Amino acid sequence: MPSVKKNFIYNIAYQVLLLLLPLITAPYLSRVVGPSGLGTYSFTYSVSYYFVLFAMLGINNYGNRLIARLRSDKTKMSKSFWEVWTLQALLGLIAVFFYLLYSLNSSFGSIAFSWIFYVISSIFDINWFFFGLEEFKVTVGRNFLIKLFTFVLMFIVVRGEHAVFAYCMLISGSTLVSVLILWPFLRARIIWVRPTIRGVTTHIVPNLVLFVPVVAVSLYTVLDKVMLGHMSTLEQTGFFENSLKVSQMPFTLVTALGTVMLPRMSNLIASGREGEGRRYLGVSMWLALGLSLAFSFGIAGVAPVLAPVYFGPGYQACVPVLCVLVLNMPFMAWANVLRTQYLIPKGMDRAYVLSVVVGAAVNVAANVALIPRLGALGAAWGTTLAEVAVCVVQVVEVRGMLPQRRWLGENLPFVAVGAAMFVAVRWLGSLMGLRVATLAAQVLVGGMLFALLSWAWLAASGNRYWLDFVLPMLKGTVSRFRRKA
Incomplete structure (x- = not known):
C-alpha cells in the first residue's frame, strides 16, 4: 500500500510550489493588468x-472513492x-458545445473564448x-513541471494592452x-473494458448526489x-480576487492533507480498519487547525502592510477584505478534515450535501x-458566514461519533499563540x-514567534501528537540527513 507519509510529502511539495508561485506572480499581475483587468479575469x-x-459532476470525489x-x-x-x-466525456462534450455558444456571444469577446481549452480539459x-x-507522485510530478513552465511564460507573454487575454489563454x-x-x-494500470450503456448509467445517480455539494460549494x-x-x-471583483487568492494560498497545505487522506480513509473503512483511520483523523485535525490558526492570525496581522506594498498602489481596499476572509480559515480546516x-x-x-x-x-x-x-x-462576509455554516452543520451531523470536544481543547492554545x-x-x-x-x-518575526511559542507549549504539556508524530518524524529526518552526510 502506498505510504501516506510519502504521498503527503509529494503533495506538500506541490502545494508549496502553488503557494510560492502566486506569491511571486500576484504583485506583477496586479500592476500589469490593474484591478479592472483582474476583475475581468476573475469574472470570465x-x-x-x-x-x-x-x-x-461529482466525479472527483466519487471516482476517487470508487x-x-x-x-x-x-x-x-x-x-x-x-x-x-x-459519462464524464459525454457531459464534457455537451459543456464544450454550450460554452462555445456562450463565448461567441459574450460581451467579453476573445477573453471569454480563451477559456475554451479549460472547458475542453474537463473531458480528459x-x-x-x-x-x-x-499515486500522487505521477500527478504531482507532471503538474510541478507544467506550473514552472507556465510561471516562466507568464512574464514573457503577459504584458501590454492584451495582457488579460494572454494571461487567460495561458492558464x-x-x-x-x-x-x-x-x-x-494509464496503460500499465488498467485494461480496456468496453463500457455498456447500463454500466455507465449506474454511475449517474451516485454522481448526482455528490454533484449537489460541488455546486453548492x-x-x-x-x-x-x-x-x-x-x-x-x-x-x-479585482479587490476580492486578490484578497481571496492571498487568504487561500496557505490553505493549500490543509487541502494537500485532505487529498492524500481521502483514498486512504476510504480504503481503511472498506477493509474494516476504522480504528486505524480514527488515529489518522486525530493527527489530521491537529495539524489542519494548527496551520490554519497560524496563517489566519498571521495574514490578519500583516494585512495593512501587505496590501499596499505587495499588490501596489490602489489596493488599500484589500485590507479589510483580507481580515474578514481569514476569519473562515479555522472553520474551513475543521470542515475539510x-x-x-x-x-x-x-x-x-x-x-x-446538507452542510454545503x-x-x-x-x-x-x-x-x-x-x-x-x-x-x-x-462578498468576503458572505464567504466567511458560509464557511462557518458548513462547519457547524458538519459538526452537528457527526456529534457523538467523533471526539470533537477533545480536538477543540487540544487546539485552543494555538489561539493564544496566534493572538x-x-x-x-x-x-x-x-x-x-x-x-x-x-x-x-x-x-x-511572526513565523519564528509562533513556532517558538508553540514548541514551548507542546514540550511543556507533553502533547501526544508532538511526542508520537512530530518528534519521531524530526528524529527520522535528522538521522537520514546524518547518514547521507
Whole structure:
C-alpha cells in the first residue's frame, strides 16, 4: 500500500510550489493588468468554471472513492474507470458545445473564448483515478513541471494592452496540457473494458448526489465573483480576487492533507480498519487547525502592510477584505478534515450535501444583502458566514461519533499563540512603516514567534501528537540527513 507519509510529502511539495508561485506572480499581475483587468479575469474564469463543473459532476470525489475501494481487483477497477470516464466525456462534450455558444456571444469577446481549452480539459481530466490509487507522485510530478513552465511564460507573454487575454489563454491552455499528459500513464494500470450503456448509467445517480455539494460549494467559492461582476464593479471583483487568492494560498497545505487522506480513509473503512483511520483523523485535525490558526492570525496581522506594498498602489481596499476572509480559515480546516477524511470515505453523503447546501444558501443571501452596499467586503462576509455554516452543520451531523470536544481543547492554545503573534506583527508594522522590509520582517518575526511559542507549549504539556508524530518524524529526518552526510 502506498505510504501516506510519502504521498503527503509529494503533495506538500506541490502545494508549496502553488503557494510560492502566486506569491511571486500576484504583485506583477496586479500592476500589469490593474484591478479592472483582474476583475475581468476573475469574472470570465468563474463563468467557464461552471461549464467545467457540469462536465465533472461529482466525479472527483466519487471516482476517487470508487477506485480506492476497487484497486485490489484490476478487472473491476478497469470496468468502473471506463464507465465513469465515458459519462464524464459525454457531459464534457455537451459543456464544450454550450460554452462555445456562450463565448461567441459574450460581451467579453476573445477573453471569454480563451477559456475554451479549460472547458475542453474537463473531458480528459482523470486526476481522480490516480488519486484513488494513491499515486500522487505521477500527478504531482507532471503538474510541478507544467506550473514552472507556465510561471516562466507568464512574464514573457503577459504584458501590454492584451495582457488579460494572454494571461487567460495561458492558464486555460496549461490546464488542458496538464490533464492530457496523464493519459499515457494509464496503460500499465488498467485494461480496456468496453463500457455498456447500463454500466455507465449506474454511475449517474451516485454522481448526482455528490454533484449537489460541488455546486453548492461553488456558490460560496466562485459565484461570489460572478455576483460581484453583476452587482458591483469589475474593480471590486479585482479587490476580492486578490484578497481571496492571498487568504487561500496557505490553505493549500490543509487541502494537500485532505487529498492524500481521502483514498486512504476510504480504503481503511472498506477493509474494516476504522480504528486505524480514527488515529489518522486525530493527527489530521491537529495539524489542519494548527496551520490554519497560524496563517489566519498571521495574514490578519500583516494585512495593512501587505496590501499596499505587495499588490501596489490602489489596493488599500484589500485590507479589510483580507481580515474578514481569514476569519473562515479555522472553520474551513475543521470542515475539510471532517469532509475528506470521514463523511465522504464513510459514505455519509447526506450529511455532506446538507452542510454545503446550507452554506450556499447563507452565502447567496448574504451576498444579495451586502454586495450592493459593501462590494468586495460584502462578498468576503458572505464567504466567511458560509464557511462557518458548513462547519457547524458538519459538526452537528457527526456529534457523538467523533471526539470533537477533545480536538477543540487540544487546539485552543494555538489561539493564544496566534493572538500573541498578531499583536507583535501589527506593532512591528506600525513601527517600521509601509516598506518591503517591513513585510519581510513581519513574516520572519511572526513565523519564528509562533513556532517558538508553540514548541514551548507542546514540550511543556507533553502533547501526544508532538511526542508520537512530530518528534519521531524530526528524529527520522535528522538521522537520514546524518547518514547521507
